[in-house]
Amino acid sequence: MTDDGLERHGDDSYDATSRIVDPGGDADERRVEAALRPRRLAEFPGQPRVSDQLALVLEAARRRGAPPDHVLLSGPPGLGKTSLAMIIAAELEQPIRITSGPAIQHAGDLAAILSSLAEGEVLFLDEIHRMARPAEEMLYLAMEDFRVDVVVGKGPGATAIPLELPPFTVVGATTRAGLLPAPLRDRFGFTGHLDYYTAEDLSAILTRNADLLGVDATRQGIDEIAGRSRGTPRIANRLLRRVRDYAQVHGKGVVDHAAARAALELFDVDARGLDRLDRGVLEALCKRFGGGPVGLSTLAVAVGEEPDTVETVAEPYLVREGYMIRTPRGRAAAPGAWEHLGLTPPDGPGTSATPLPFDEGEGRFAL
Template sequence: MIIANELGTSLRVTSGPAIQHAGDLAAVLSSLEEGEVLFIDEIHRLARPAEELLYVAMEDFRVDVVVGKGAGASAIPLSLPPFTVVGATTRAGLLPAPLRDRFGFTGHLDFYDPAELERVITRSARLLGAPLAHAAAHEIAGRSRGTPRIANRLLRRVRDWAQVRGDGTLDLAAARAALEVYEVDELGLDRLDRSVLRALCTRFGGGPVGLSTLAVTVGEEGETVETVAEPYLVREGLIGRTPRGRVATPAAWEHLGLVPPKPEGLLFDQG
């Protein structure tokens, strides 16, 4: 939206899962106006025929429309006006190298720091018409994992708690009470995150333990643990990945209020 606004043009929004055939992409491209911005969300999920069509469109501003079927089919080249393609994905490794290399610029969005999230939360509270104390905004921001989407979700849940069980004011007490109800702790860990940490520390002595074993222990699929819980736990330095499996760091034991086991192989206390 920022790019389209700076260019003074319009924005066309679509997504990779919505484009499963080359014809779907050809229909979108052929309807673009000159200078228009095409935004493709989850671009790594584009179908392979659509990817190959996008190659030609990005390089030559042309698409080939196939008319007819079988031996009588023919390809009609259709010229496209100059346009801008913006793709977004959270899994850049799944993008084919030929597609990734055709973009003139590749950027990476960092996580927000708490001060930036406070500004986001304060604005969202104003739009919701909910009176928000600065201390409550700071508390919510610190538990939002550096992500505005999570910050806005937690803000709405705090507002709900304040309206149902409080006086409607989003103060520090209301924020802490609401986040306790929704099981979001001081580091932003939720129930699944703490379950993974607790299983790793209490049942497996801090590891190492394999992903599938850990997932079965917490009653979740391995992919859920790997894609939902692990990234934030690793980023916060609570668990580590080793060739032998996942291990808990000293910070994990401290966060859970547990005492880590002494290293094996020591005959005497070195204290």
């Protein structure tokens, strides 16, 4: 059994159907998770393009009476890829099996999962780009021909036994679609890319979630949280719970504008949604390295984090919001970084005051 009471299989996957069919329960965490996850496409906020496309794919499959094409969902963390996978299973009225790429390190791990799937079942592979190569090659055949070859024995005496599989649907999720090999990517009949949410969409999500959680909130308080949530529902929901805690302990139990501002300042989330790591990166760029460019590894050491953490957690938002520039020589502070920190940018080539010129003809930055 998992921590939230779900049945775990021997292959380390687990059946999440109970999350959709019967999300009730006494545990507070399970209640919160069930309340915050939409259960149908009509309830899924934001991402209208992906929702409309996915609705068409699922409705056509229902009318044919056959499983839909395999679905690949890509985009930054926290935008609803797991929720959409569960929604797909709910819309198809089929069970869902959940596992992840890092958990499948051998072809045998994947064969054990595939051989236990029922007809029409949905297999959700989170972080699919991190699956081991032998398992990827087995998945090619399973997705296209619904068959796997189980190798028995070793060496010259090894025998491949073909195993027929019932039709099923793979839903893959990835934060780095570019790392997927082309043969695997091409086997997905539908690819949906999830983008960051607008503040208006996040306000709608938070309003709904506050009602479901029984949180008394004002419009001003909701808007304040939405504006600091970096366009990400997962962050918005987390901040809503922290502001609720603050309002219950230090306020009047109401998530209003004053409670939201005070709570978010306490948790080091500023008015633009930057947290401790984000500001640490910008301060290192501007104060220690004069605006850069500076290599990623050096920047990571300066803030006491791993390079992967800086690159995958802080950098996407900083680049998107115009605080950081990625150049061939490293990371550099954009004018917005100096302004946000209240600093004056230095003059000189290669600094954020004079960004490296981009040669359109050559398609690269001039060095």
